[in-house]
Amino acid sequence: MDAVLEVDGLEKVYGDVRAVRGLSFSVAPGEILGLVGPNGAGKTSTLRCLAGILPPSAGRIAVAGNDLKQRTVEAKRALAFLPDEPRFFDYLTVWEHLNFTARLYGVEDWEARGRALLEEMELSGKEKALPGELSRGMKQKLSIACGFLHSPKLILLDEPLTGLDPIGIRRMKASLRRRAEEGSALVLSSHLLPLVEELCHRLLVIAGGRAVALGTLPEIRARLTGPESEGVSLEELFIRITSAATEPGMSSP
Secondary structure, eight states: OOOSEEEEEEEEEETTEEEEEEEEEEEOTTOEEEEEOOTTSSHHHHHHHHTTSSOOSEEEEEETTEETTTSHHHHHHTEEEEOSSOOOOTTSOHHHHHHHHHHHHTOTTHHHHHHHHHHHTTOTTOTTOOGGGSOHHHHHHHHHHHHHTTOOSEEEEESTTTTOOHHHHHHHHHHHHHHHHTTOEEEEEOSOHHHHHHHOSEEEEEETTEEEEEEOHHHHHHHHHOGGGTTOOHHHHHHHHHHHTTSTTOOOO
């Protein structure tokens, strides 16, 4: 089965700073890839390059078979990027944001789909509310509803549970699982390691812009600590991996 996302040799340079260094990976339909690393590791730069917000300094990105550089519109139509700090138009209501998103992506049956998403995100009854009237968690849910409206094949999420209460977190995890079960590929970046461990099929751990581990959790455990590693938590593995990445001679997976 062809990958929804293919990344080959991704680099991002800001002046003298190499924020992303030669990342190569792919994400299959129905797969949730966890993107984890310490602060400043290059996670957000990576996601913004994947979304086409930042131009890569080098490398190739393809979304649903579309080269992001050569077929930019087609690639972007196939994805949704959900940032940790959603931005809205101050004078558009919740419903008008959905309408605007539907017009951008050419979603013909958007009203029925929009109502279903508002119900799923617990925003029913908030159709006429302006962004300034929404809580932090409600803004996050509106951002996700807009992102899901055109049924993207690739969903990029940067700290998607920010501002959500425990019930909202449980519902959001169910929503993400459902999109994967329907065939979307997801890349989830979060510092909430229990969330990553619960939802993600594979992990990509980066430090200093480099990939330092890539694989399933059992694969990474075995590679780093051997057969006796079965009970090692993701938190402990994360600390070991990112600490080792600062040591001379640490190589990419």
